[in-house]
Structure formats: structure tokens, C-alpha cells
Amino acid sequence: MNYNFNNQLLHYGKHFIDNSDIKEVIKVLKSNNLTQGNTIINFEKKLSRKFGSKYAAVLSNGTAALYLVGRVLNWSSKDIIITSPITFLATANSIVYNGAQPDLCDINLNNYTIDVNRLEDKIKNHIKNNRKVKSIIGVDYAGHPCDWKNLKFLSKKYNISLINDCCHALGAKIDGNEKYAIKYADIVTHSYHPVKNMTTGEGGAVLTNNKIIDKKIKLLRSHSMIRNNETKKKGLWNYRMTEIGYNYRITDFQCALGINQLKKLEKFTKERNKSAKFYDKLFKNNEIFQIPKINSNISHAYHLYPLLINFEKVSISKKLMFEEALRKKIKLQVHYIPIYLQKFYKDKYEFKINNFPNSNIFYSREVSIPIFYKITKEQQIYVKDTLYKLLKL
Numbered sequence: 001m002n003y004n005f006n007n008q009l010l011h012y013g014k015h016f017i018d019n020s021d022i023k024e025v026i027k028v029l030k031s032n033n034l035t036q037g038n039t040i041i042n043f044e045k046k047l048s049r050k051f052g053s054k055y056a057a058v059l060s061n062g063t064a065a066l067y068l069v070g071r072v073l074n075w076s077s078k079d080i081i082i083t084s085p086i087t088f089l090a091t092a093n094s095i096v097y098n099g100a101q102p103d104l105c106d107i108n109l110n111n112y113t114i115d116v117n118r119l120e121d122k123i124k125n126h127i128k129n130n131r132k133v134k135s136i137i138g139v140d141y142a143g144h145p146c147d148w149k150n151l152k153f154l155s156k157k158y159n160i161s162l163i164n165d166c167c168h169a170l171g172a173k174i175d176g177n178e179k180y181a182i183k184y185a186d187i188v189t190h191s192y193h194p195v196k197n198m199t200t201g202e203g204g205a206v207l208t209n210n211k212i213i214d215k216k217i218k219l220l221r222s223h224s225m226i227r228n229n230e231t232k233k234k235g236l237w238n239y240r241m242t243e244i245g246y247n248y249r250i251t252d253f254q255c256a257l258g259i260n261q262l263k264k265l266e267k268f269t270k271e272r273n274k275s276a277k278f279y280d281k282l283f284k285n286n287e288i289f290q291i292p293k294i295n296s297n298i299s300h301a302y303h304l305y306p307l308l309i310n311f312e313k314v315s316i317s318k319k320l321m322f323e324e325a326l327r328k329k330i331k332l333q334v335h336y337i338p339i340y341l342q343k344f345y346k347d348k349y350e351f352k353i354n355n356f357p358n359s360n361i362f363y364s365r366e367v368s369i370p371i372f373y374k375i376t377k378e379q380q381i382y383v384k385d386t387l388y389k390l391l392k393l
């Protein structure tokens with residue numbers, strides 16, 4: 001099939017901005033508050049209503065959100081924080097920024113999220129060796145929620161705090177509930193980077209039902225500066241700082257975009273699901289491919305469409321297929337290089353490749369093929385035809 005791209009690459013993911021988004025941003029750009037104004041507060045209210053948390057604190061990005069979670073939970077050098085190796089660097093890095101010890105638990109091959117059975121063995125092993133597992137960060141990979149019911153069970157059993165790095169799963173549901181993330185996790189983090197299911201350009205948030213945590217995050221995001229009636233008594237200019245803080249603020253015009261994007265999240269997710277179902281049809285009939293599986297009680301958000309290709313059974317390597325696909329204007333991606341393969345983590349924490357059999361298989365096969373709001377069936381067929389041709393199927 002020939003496809004007219006107007007020289008545009010078909011990306012594994014991209015944002016969607018319409019005139020109403022632009023209008024809302026311009027309104028704020030013409031106002032007196034570009035930052036630290038009411039649009040931020042408004043966005044936070046709408047996020048907590050949509051995702052069912054009592055509180056939401058918006059931030060400059062999702063990495064800042066994860067880092068500040070570690071700060072408010074007082075992670076320290078004696079604490080072990082367990083996450084999945086199949087995640088973006090930011091998840092693991094946030095543990096290191098806080099001076100805590102990252103540990104990685106292999107994924108399951110059903111939905112590529114953390115394997116809860118292996119996780120319990122890991123926790124028991126740490127306890128046996130007198131090590132404290134302080135938090136677990138579940139990653140709802142590609143938009144498929146983790147096994148949160150069992151994660152919650154483990155967190156209660158072993159008194160471990162539970163964090164959902166929910167950056168991929170905005171719009172996903174468990175048992176029809178889009179507020180599932182805060183139902184199970186103590187703290188939920190978001191990213192609104194443009195490839196995510198909704199965007200603020202750069203941006204992120206921490207959602208929680210804990211008032212103290214929310215208050216702390218909101219202080220830390222702005223240099224931990226306290227300005228209140230007490231400080232004003234000493235002079236109207238006065239402010240107080242008792243611990244180190246940061247500038248992790250987001251602007252009001254980004255939040256205006258966020259509010260308008262949030263209104264469209266349901267539509268975005270529905271359309272992503274339709275596109276995913278179409279890919280399922282196109283790829284399900286060849287044993288070389290493994291299409292994403294979904295647990296029966298799950299509504300997927302399809303931030304990504306991870307297609308597994310068994311490269312052992314074809315004559316082209318993954319590397320060459322990526323290069324050839326790019327020549328055909330398809331920008332594939334891999335999500336992700338497992339954290340334990342990164343030199344920094346390999347050298348410093350001595351992770352052993354053999355401890356991650358599922359992640360190893362997954363990494364050798366995973367290819368993120370283009371999925372985004374408004375991808376056309378014609379484009380999807382082009383992706384399928386191109387891959388079939390390159391794989392000589």
C-alpha cells in the first residue's frame with residue numbers, strides 16, 4: 001500500500017491539540033497570572049475530581065512528582081524501594097535521587113507489569129536479611145494497570161507504602177472504575193508529557209488522600225517557602241524556609257491546556273482503544289506476533305501499543321527492522337531498555353540479568369508501533385503492511 005505522508009513521520013505516539021486548547025491557553029496568556037494563579041488550583045480540583053483523590057498537586061513534570069514522593073515519604077539510604085525494570089528511567093532515578101536503594105522485580109508476561117508472586121518472594125528475602133522494604137512503585141505499563149488488588153494485599157501484609165507511577169494509564173479502569181489508582185495506591189503520580197494520553201507540554205502531578213503529604217509536596221515544589229499571617233506579622237515581605245525546597249512549579253497556561261485536555265481524555269481513550277482493537281485484528285493471526293493481552297476486569301488506556309515480535313523466527317534483526325521502518329517513515333520505539341541493563345544501575349547495584357527472565361524475553365521482542373488519537377485505519381494498515389514486508393511474512 002502506498003501512503004501519502006506529506007513527509008511526516010508516523011510516530012509511535014503524539015499529542016493532539018485543537019483550537020479549543022489554543023483558545024484556553026491564550027486566555028491565560030492574556031491574564032495577569034502566568035504562574036502561581038487560580039488556573040493551577042482549578043486544574044488540581046479537576047484532577048482530584050476525575051481521578052477520585054482528595055488532593056492533587058501539579059508539578060513541572062512526572063519525574064519531579066516521583067522525586068517529591070520519595071522526599072515526603074522520607075526515603076533514606078537504609079530503605080529499599082522496589083519497582084519494575086520495564087519502566088522509564090525516571091521511576092528508578094527518583095529512588096536514587098532520594099539516596100534510597102532501588103530493587104527491581106521481574107514483570108509478568110501477561111501484561112508486562114510487576115509480577116506479584118516474585119514480588120512477595122523478594123520482600124520475604126529482604127526481611128530475612130534484615131532489610132527494610134519501604135515502598136513499592138507499580139508502573140501501569142503501556143496503560144494496563146498492575147495487579148493492584150494483590151499489590152495492596154502485600155503492602156498491608158508487610159507494611160509497605162504503595163505508589164502508582166500511573167503516567168501511562170490516564171483513562172484506564174479496573175472493574176469499570178477510572179478512580180482505581182488512588183483506590184489502591186497511597187500515592188499516584190502522573191506525567192503530562194506530550195506523548196502521554198493528555199498533555200500540558202511538560203507537567204506532572206501527585207495525587208493523594210493524605211492532607212499532610214499534599215501540603216508538603218506543595219511546599220517543596222516552591223522552595224519550601226512559607227508565607228502566612230504569622231510571617232506577615234514580621235513584615236509584609238516576610239517568608240520562612242525551614243527545609244530545602246525546589247522550583248518544580250508548572251505555569252497557569254500549561255494548566256489551562258491540562259484542564260481542556262482532561263475534558264477530552266475519555267474520548268482520547270475510547271479512540272485509542274478502537275485503534276488498538278484494529279491492530280489486534282491485523283496482527284493476531286500470525287504466531288510471530290504477540291498482541292497485548294488484557295485481563296478481563298481491565299479497561300486499557302493504550303498509551304502504547306507494545307507488539308511483541310519473535311525475532312528468533314524471522315530473518316531480519318530488530319535493529320535492521322527499525323532502520324528500514326524509519327526509511328519507510330515509521331518511527332518505531334522500544335519501551336523500555338530494562339533498567340538493570342543501564343550501566344549506571346548494573347555497576348552500582350549489581351543487578352544480574354538472569355534474575356529477569358521475563359523482562360529479557362520482553363526486551364528482545366517488544367516494539368511500540370504507532371498509536372495516537374486520530375491515527376487512521378489507512379495508517380495502521382500501512383504499518384502492518386510495512387512490518388509484514390520487512391519481516392518477510
Ligand SMILES: Cc1ncc(COP(=O)(O)O)c(C=O)c1O
Pocket residue numbers: 061062063064087088090091139165167168190191192193202203204
Ligand atoms: C513510566 C514513567 N514514569 C515517569 C515518567 C516521567 O515523566 P516526565 O517525562 O513528565 O518527567 C515517564 C515519562 O516519560 C514515564 O513514562
